[in-house]
Amino acid sequence: MVQLTRIYTRGGDAGETSLGSGARVAKYDRRVAAYGTVDETNAVIGIARLHTTGNEQVDAMLARIQNDLFDLGADLCTPEGNARAAAKQEGALRIVAAQVERLEAEIDAINADLAPLNSFILPGGTAAAAHLHLARTIARRAERLMVELAASEPVNPAALQYINRLSDHFFVLARHLNDGGSADVLWVPGDTR
DSSP, rough: OOOOSSSSOOOTTTTTEEESSOOEEEOOOOOHHHHHHHHHHHHHHHHHHTTTTTTTHHHHHHHHHHHHHHHHHHHHHHHTTOOHHHHSSSSOOOOOHHHHHHHHHHHHHHTTSSOOSSSSSSSSSSSSHHHHHHHHHHHHHHHHHHHHHHHHHHHOOHHHHHHHHHHHHHHHHHHTGGGTTTTTOOOOOTTOO
């Protein structure tokens, strides 16, 4: 269990932060940008959940995803192959295949009940769906940052799979919250010319 006794440490006042390995890096480091954007995704889910009251199944899914995103942040915060993390009895916290598989199962179950797509969808509809579309776009940015990081240093492959599936999950869940897709806002190509 994490215990925070002080909220500020002054350790980042000069523009650096500590990774889970103890290494100090610039706050603009690729790794920090990646897990910071994962945290941003999580914050938007918190807002979306304000609009899912009464839908316990959806709220439970989003609560699990929020917890997973803290796991993902911890995974990204500790570089692969880190000796300090390996020395700990439990090792570094990593995203695992079961988390990816759960997302896939939820995507398939939600998508099975949705109206077929005949157009691209504009972000909108219900407040919950609109916030999930925002979460989807932030998750895609997190994915781009993670892929960029993976081009220069090792990143857990399951973490990359998880973030890729997550944006798909948000898409189908937003459609579900838009009355099964019937309240989706459809793109009409060239309509505003």
